[in-house]
Amino acid sequence: MESQLALIEQSFNYRYSVWVREALDELPDNFTITDPSISGHPIVFASRGFLKMSGYSKEEVIGKNGRAFQGPGTSRRSITEIQEAIQEERTIQTILLNYRKDGTPIWMLFHMSPVFSKEDGRVIHFVAVQVPMSRKPRRSGSGPGRDGVCEDGCRSRDIVFGSCRREVCSDSVLELEHVLAFESLFDSDNRDDEEPREASDQEKRRAAAAVNNILSLLTHYSELTGKLVCEKRCNLSGIGLLGASLIISLGRIKQSFVLTDPHLPEMPIAYASDAFLKLTGYARHEVLGCQCMFLSGVDTDPSTLLQVKESIQTEKACTVRILNYRKDRSSFWNLLHISPVRNASGKVSLCALTSIEFMCEEGTESIALRQELKIPVFYNK
Ligand SMILES: Cc1cc2nc3c(=O)[nH]c(=O)nc-3n(C[C@H](O)[C@H](O)[C@H](O)COP(=O)(O)O)c2cc1C
Structure with missing residues (x-):
């Protein structure tokens, strides 16, 4: 674990000058940065906003994979969309259901982009912004949420114990909190929290603008070290031939x-x-x-x-x-x-x-x- 933390430190410190963390911390958005070259594709930076939104401490988040925030109602389709975007090293915007530390669900617009090394075109980091989505007006009758139907259309009560993500289940205390909070949704007539929803144009613009801001900041702080990063792949030498998804697999x-x-x-x-x-x-x-x-x-x-x-x-x-x-x-x-x-x-x-x-x-x-x-x-x- 110690050497994993050292790799995480290096991942950031080598590429960007020392002030980068301070500058990122001043941004108001919820976001995380990951390194696909480290085993498990861990989070190497989490913004103050993300920590506040998720309820976790920095120590609990750094080193984890983003899937740790998923739970029983998270759509398999959204997860696959993210997997494919990572594999193809491209930007994605999708709606995602995650869970805070206390187990309460949070709908978000998830916007992820790769960060390339200018030198050899490799993906060195991914940046993801998580924009919380506003509540949808309560629908009367038996809409999907009222029936306890999750993002994929299956009954959420059925899947709570059946098909929650294996990786999430591995942290039993955390998972128990998720399950209890999930169950309470049915008891407290609070089911609107589980309804699928659409992102507004404003939310989409906010997510894209936040990612652009972060990428400009990373580019600027990489200029100070001479280890330049860029938003678009600008070079593809022999070293860049291993794609991010192959690198993640090799990391296992x-x-x-x-x-x-x-x-x-x-x-x-x-x-x-x-x-x-x-x-x-x-x-x-x-x-x-x-x-x-x-x-x-x-x-x-x-x-x-x-x-x-x-x-x-x-x-x-x-x-x-x-x-x-x-x-x-x-x-x-x-x-x-x-x-x-x-x-x-x-x-x-x-x-x-x-x-x-x-x-x-x-x-x-x-x-x-x-x-x-x-x-x-x-x-x-
Ligand atoms: C930069 C970055 C941040 C991520 N943040 C989250 C997150 O906050 N919540 C989430 O559910 N998944 C997040 N993910 C996605 C998961 O880490 C993972 O890629 C996804 O679940 C698909 O892969 P898997 O099937 O291996 O879990 C993030 C991915 C990246 C690259």
Whole structure:
């Protein structure tokens, strides 16, 4: 958890100058910023407005995925729309039902946009503004809300215990609060809170303007560090070829590994897992774009290095024992497995280098090789 928080800090501090948090905190809107390159695609910044609206503290929100605010009545359709927008790295506006910490529901207009690195065109953050929506006038008769029907058209009372989101259920205390508050809606004749509604033009404009403001601010504070961000993809180098959704999926793999582009000179690193950063002591931005042999040093055996290069160039898997160096220059024995990653047409598009640190006593490495190397299977679309 500690290293996750360090990655979250780095995600912001590397890209923007120190005053960015203060400047963002002065904005009146409810918004969050996430980093898709960190495992779990966590929130790395939450505005004061968002914390006030949701009832959670900053500590409770930072590091969580946005889905933590969903609950039994949240529409599957809206969630899928958001998933697709993340996958396609584009802006989306959708209506969403979320739940505050005390379990009460809140309808919002959700507006999300990607933030690109000017240098290589990668998506480095997503920004989302949550505009609370005004109450809809009470309808008489048996409208959807009065019947306890949720955003998707299913009966909400039925789904409370049946199909609330698995991730939300994992926090049992929080979920219990959601369920109790949800149940009370039926008891207190307060069902209008659960009615689907349409966003007004004013709400749509407010959401878009807020996102634009945040993006201009991020652009400005990135100019001060020279690590420029932009609202539209303005460059697409080899490193930017891994889409945000592939990066989010890779983030779920717990092993220490990097992916390199075997088609470029120096075979630069296009992705580094959190475990790799923990093992080597480097920050992600220090690793991306580096040539894949950058962990070698004075005592690294040149013939092993050659073996690794040949394995990548000839697109053949191999496993070696290699002496590597961390950022603090301390050395470690790395059980390195090199494997080509093929795309759907069978062509090698990336190369995966999986690392395991191990104690090396002469003669024991073959046992270690067989027993310790649990190699993740990579599939690249
Ligand atoms: C910047 C950002 C902020 C988000 N904020 C919220 C939020 O406040 N409430 C919510 O229900 N989902 C939010 N999401 C969406 C979820 O994090 C997640 O992407 C969505 O539920 C679809 O993916 P899943 O099926 O993996 O949960 C946010 C996503 C991003 C990128």
